[in-house]
Amino acid sequence: MAKWQVNLIVLWVGQFLVMAGMTMIVPFLPLYLQELGLHDPHSVATWAGVIFAGNFVTSFIFQPIWGGLADRYGRKVMLLRSGFGMAIVMTLMGFSTSAWHLLLLRLLNGTVSGFVPAGVALMSATTPREKVGFAMGTLQSGSVAGSILGPFLGGLLAEWIGFRNIFFVTGATLFAASLLAAVLVKETFDAKKALQKPKQSMLAAFNELRRISQLPSLYSVTFLIQFSLLSVMPLLPLFVQQLHGQDEMLAFYAGLVGSVTGFSNMIASPIFGKLSDRIGPEKILVTCLLGAAVASVPQAFVHNVWQLCAARFFLGIFLGGLLPTVNALIRKYTPNGMESRSYSFNTSALAAGNMLGPVVGGAISGVMTIQQLFLVSAVLLLINGLWARKSILLRQKSTHPPS
Structure with missing residues (x-):
């Protein structure tokens, strides 16, 4: 081995x-x-x-x-x-x-x-x-x-x-x-x-890395992925309660809905990873972002918990191709010897999305329903996909990764 x-x-x-x-x-x-x-x-x-x-x-x-x-x-x-x-x-x-x-x-x-x-x-x-x-x-x-x-x-x-x-x-x-x-x-x-x-x-390292145009784009993609997905999390258990009602199985269903995307994500991640080695991670990233945008929409129109589980399982399939592909692309475009710094800036972007997504989602829950937040999340993922297509995929042919 x-x-x-x-x-x-x-x-x-x-x-x-x-x-x-x-x-x-x-x-x-x-x-x-x-x-x-x-x-x-x-x-x-x-x-x-x-x-x-x-x-x-x-x-x-x-x-x-x-x-x-x-x-x-x-x-x-x-x-x-x-x-x-x-x-x-x-x-x-x-x-x-x-x-x-x-x-x-x-x-x-x-x-x-x-x-x-x-x-x-x-x-x-x-x-x-x-x-x-x-x-x-x-x-x-x-x-x-x-x-x-x-x-x-x-x-x-x-x-x-x-x-x-x-x-x-x-x-x-x-x-x-x-x-x-x-x-x-x-x-x-x-x-x-x-x-x-x-x-x-740290500032000098960031200034050097940001000159490689794909890297700031990838950091932005990571932030928007986490922000758009986690913005609905504070309201998800309440949405399950709204769909299912209050009974002794409520905690079980809330946990199931919260984890079902992880199951499909876990299954899809190695498959998308292997596919990205064959056709290129840029194409997989754009495809999965657009797929996640489409998969977010049905969540806004479900009428019971099982429909919500199915919709979130479908969403998790596309989520499985996002962060691994971003990590592969960061390695592709980062100069040798700067890999850890490059990944650390991406981790900071991920942490920022993890922080701000739930905070903003919870803050605007007074003026928007969770169904509307699902649609907002879909729009953010769509914008993210179009941004990745323009800033990463379309530049691929004219930009060679550093050695």
Whole structure:
């Protein structure tokens, strides 16, 4: 088995464990806050939102810094720094005694985070160019699988061992993923050569990368993907309640609707990745953006939960070709030696979309229904697809990737 294939298997398992561990807290975060002494429903909801977003705020700021260090000292070093660092922080969350403690630790977690983007950068640097699409798609499926099963496992563990102990389980999971990567992942990195290059500030690196016109376009695509998709998330459980009514199965159906896109995403990601290696990632990206725009429309016209599940499963198929293709294109157009910084700027764009999408969606929910938000999301994805066609696909013939 080739080195890149071993790396892919290990990093797939690692990203699955990391994302499963990170999302285990999602189902019970408001309940854990009640255990810490908050009882007013408005206070619980406010703190839960702030604490959840805190991770993305510091991640947005620090990812480019870690990316610059990865290009100088190696991607595997940054992978292990992040994995073991998050393992410690998540374990400390189990000792929290107030909402403030939890918020500060979430901010710290965002500061040290970066296992997934470091894994993507390492995988892209060690994979043959003709296999990058397949590798990115497969790696994405591991993250998505972890994101799907994490909340489910978290809900089960909350019943069995209590809220606080889940943080200890999560810390152990992150430690196991990092230890696996430390032992099995191999990276060919010339540290002496990297250190001989002149140091470059984050701003200077961004200015160099933005001169490659496709890269700012790809960062914009990433932001708009996350923003348009997550803008409906705060209202999705309420929409399920509206369709299904209030009964004992409501939580199950809300979880099903929230995760069904992940299942189709997980299935489609490796397929689109392999296809992008054959016909080009530019075509796959534009096709999936336009397909996601079309697939978003039926959600606005469903009359029951099963129709909504079918519509979101259909949407997830096209979502499976988006972020892996963006990652493959970033590798294609990024100069050698700057891969980690380039991916880190994309991670910041992703974090910004994760932050602003739910906030804006929740803020405008007073003037728009979720059906209208589905249509707005479709329009944003359509604009995104047309923008990607103009700024990336049509420039492909006249622009050669840097060597």
